[in-house]
Structures are given as structure tokens and as C-alpha cells.
Amino acid sequence: MKKIEHIGIAVKDLEAAKKTYRSLLGVDSYKDELVESEAVMTSFFRTGPNKIELLAATDESSAIHKYLEKNREGIHHIAFAVDNILEEIKRLEKEGFRLLNKEPKKGADNKLICFVHPKDSNGVLIELCQDIPPEN
Secondary structure (H helix, E strand, O other): OOEEEEEEEEOOOHHHHHHHHHHHHOOOOOEEEEEHHHOEEEEEEEEOOEEEEEEEEOOOOOHHHHHHHHOOOEEEEEEEEOOOHHHHHHHHHHOOOOEOOOOOEEEOOOEEEEEEOHHHOOOOOEEEEEEOOOOO
């Protein structure tokens, strides 16, 4: 794993949260993106080399909706950048980690993503992120 790619924060009201983080960080969100496969609307902020991803459910099928039914708003996951997500999945499985999805899927911000079960990482949901290479 190369670095922390972003920190994901689950929110109930994306517009209200964007206003809060705009004031807190002193910068505007640089990107909003709907991830239909996850039933989530995201908004990204950059501060220095770091990124914050706000996540709001678009319907009740969303994992974010289910998370917020059980938990308060706040840190949902920590994402790590990887060079080769397939190799990292194999490495983590060999180390005994359970993955929530064994095949990478398309996520926000032009990434392939995969999640490590939080029971295997001290209660923290870990996301692996690999940039999707541009098509030729």
C-alpha cells in the first residue's frame, strides 16, 4: 500500500456537510459524483496532499444508509492507494483478511475499489483504491 488515498465520511445531508467542510477546510469541494452501483453521492475535498470524501446515500439500499441506521455520522472508511489491486487482494487473502468483494469494482474518482472486512482490521473498514488507467 502506497499511502492513504482518502478518508470517507458518512453523512445524512450532503449539502449541509459540504457547507461544514467548506468552512472547516477553507476550500470548496472539487468534485461531486454519483456512484449508482453503490447508491451513493460523493463529494471530494482536497487539503494539501490529502482528500476527504463525503458519502450520502441516495436510497435505502445503500451501504451508507444502512451504516447510518446503526451509527452516527462520521468516519466510515480509510482508503489506501495501491499500484495493483488484484495483487493486493491476493496478498491480503493470503494473510487471512476477508474481503467484502473479491473482485474490484468501479468506485468514485476513477478508481477500482475493494473493501477489507472491518472485523479483520480492528473495526475499521479499509478500502483499496487503484487508479483506472486511461483507455487508448
